[in-house]
Amino acid sequence: MPTKPPDLIYGVDETPPTVTLLLLGLQHIFLVTSALVFPVVIIRAVGGTAEDAAFIVTMSMLAGSIGTVLQTINRKGIGSGYLCPAVCGPSYISASLLAMQTGGLSLLYGMTAVAGAAEALFSRFLHRLRFLFPTEVTGVVVTMVGIAVIPIAVQNLLGTGTGDPFTEPAELFVAAVTLGTMVAASVWGRGSLRLYSVLVGMVVGYVAAAATGVLGPDAIARFVDAPLFAFPEIRHPGWSFDAALLLPFIVVVISSTFKTIGDLTTCQKINDTGWKRPDMKNISGGILADGLSAVVAGLLGGMGQATSSSNVGLSIGTAAASRAIAYVVAAILLVLVFVPKLAAAFVIMPQPVMGSVVIFAVTFIIVTGLRIITSRMLDARRTFVVGLSFIFGLGAGMIPDFTAGMHPLVQPVFASSLSVATVTALVVNLIFRIGIAERQSLVLEPGTGFPNAIFSFFERVGGAWGARPEVIRRAESAVNELMELITIVDAADGPVQVDVKFTEEALSIDARYRGRPLDLEPGPSAAGGQSDDEGDLARLPVLLIRQYADSVRTDGRGGECRVRLHFEH
Incomplete structure (x- = not known):
């Protein structure tokens, strides 16, 4: 609910x-x-x-x-x-x-x-x-x-x-007054003035048009x-x-x-x-x-x-x-x-009032x-999807008689900058989806040097997936804290395999290693058998991991330990 x-x-x-x-x-x-x-x-x-x-x-x-x-x-x-x-x-x-x-x-x-x-x-x-x-x-x-x-x-x-190919000074005046009123009411207005900025601008525009003759007697x-x-x-x-x-x-x-x-x-x-x-x-x-x-x-x-x-x-x-x-x-x-x-x-x-309303919207x-x-991460592929779509869409609108000589069945595709940009975006996106996997893996060594590897990995896959930046930041931080914890308590006997899966609904991380299991429940311990000093150092990473991830699960079997982190997307 x-x-x-x-x-x-x-x-x-x-x-x-x-x-x-x-x-x-x-x-x-x-x-x-x-x-x-x-x-x-x-x-x-x-x-x-x-x-x-x-x-x-x-x-x-x-x-x-x-x-x-x-x-x-x-x-x-x-x-x-x-x-x-x-x-x-x-x-x-x-x-x-x-x-x-x-x-x-x-x-x-x-x-x-x-x-x-x-x-x-x-x-x-x-x-x-x-x-x-x-x-x-x-x-x-x-x-x-x-x-x-x-x-x-x-x-x-x-x-x-x-x-009417010519612009009269009176029409420019009406346009400036109308659009200026709307913008001013929206930017500096408070309460009702800001709420009704379009309506106020239209009223002012009608009055200005009637006073200058742009709105003629026949129309009135x-x-x-x-x-x-x-x-x-x-x-x-x-x-x-x-x-x-x-x-x-x-x-x-x-x-x-x-x-x-x-x-x-x-x-x-x-x-x-x-x-x-x-x-x-x-x-x-x-x-x-x-x-x-x-x-x-x-x-x-x-x-x-x-x-x-x-x-x-x-x-x-x-x-x-x-x-x-x-x-x-x-x-x-x-x-x-x-x-x-x-x-x-x-x-x-009046045309100037109409144009002002449309431009405002x-x-x-x-x-x-x-x-x-910009709400998602952009890598080279997604940058090209955006850039090429704008270039071809705007280009089609700038070139006179762009569709001249095209087959009648093809002309509608290129009839407007909107249709050209939309078709370009859909086609280029489909092409650039080739080679993007839902699952990516990273091998990390406990000790030093893993923060840069974690950051580079998540920046790359986050951009390829078009993930939300805040989710990728939380995932980066959670994995970094997990590696810090493994290092502090010396839980792993070797490298840590990190498997990451992405869908539009969630980002899932599965970290596996051989060694001692971690206890990621909030409390004084994070792994069995560590000293009190190690336990004190381990408390902060545990709290941070649980704060970054939406859910945390751990299990171990046959000497292989697993930590699963889940992030809502």
Whole structure:
């Protein structure tokens, strides 16, 4: 059973009072609705109409409401049961733009539904394919999700785009004021100001745009004329499918899956003070909910949905992780579907304001990806996985007409920097897995010289395995203390054979030697027959070994002694 951390006010299974619950839900809505800028970006990038933008925003809110409930229920293998709302996923932007340019809205909706179905299917096999997704691959994909959006984000920030290749001074002013306000509120703000930094920046941006003429009278009139309550206008064009776009949307599935794994792992950690490792069964249910949310979005006419990292962070900041808050978020989103004025507010959003919001969000995505990469040890192989993926991914985005001359079936693989980087990371990782064994061995001589040998060994194998640095440090220290103890009490008649086995769940060490057995129970003795002075010297290594390792076992038979150390990973 998970143990609620003492600094968490409302745990996942607790329900806050009604008024508090509503206020907490409203706080999350501010972050959820900020992601509605992404579907507007897609529609505008291909010259879509304001009506199309309003429809996709409205349907995205409805899909987000359903997706949030699916993520929260945690029943019959669907959902994680955590506060992790569904929002318009930035992972979908590049592929969605490609679908719009190729076949319009019908192809966008059809491919989004197909991508969601693929993610739902993938969730059933996730535990068997875990070797394909080490942290360096996950980190590369998450980072490239942000990097791939940079061109369109900067284009909007500067107020350029279809039919408008020039940046006006007023647009630069609005961009600077909007982005500057968001950053300042996030860095120097306290309390509510920091919590609502995006919302505050958007309001300031709208005011600045209206004052400078960037937000024209026609746009303002469209917002004023929009009804406060109304049933959404159905403008669904139907669904279509293009096999040539299957690979780009599979890349979206991989990106969205990686992001969801990170979000749900964080949810598990903040709700359990005794957390050791990700619960993959729980995460599989969450990814299934993620995929079903995208299917719903495609069927309804919205943008693909994914879990929101920002909302997970908000639950940490407010110390409130109750799943009841998620149901309030879903209910508010459902109500907003029938408020066209809100959709109009996003449809008329000035380009500099839109670009500022996207850049603000992308900043956190990129840094999160880099943190994932550096959370594990990197040897030469893993360094090449990261470096080559970034080089080829970024290179593909920098070269004009990169796909010109390629076969039509191959072009989608290289259609964006995200797809090139993801494919490169997966292929290079599979190649570099050759020659990496789960088991490694080291022979140590009691006496002197073993610390350097231990350090070099664990640095090498830790990097090859991509282990967590803190686990490798504890293992190094435990083996070093074990050798110190064997030397102090003169327990071994010869060398010590150290066998190390690594999996994503654990690091196991089996040290064998011939000689006297060690007693590693806390107490005055560590080996039979030693002097009192030796016993005093042996107490500290015994205590340290037990502190470093999660479990310690000893046994001896036929003159061969064995010490087994286990480390949760």
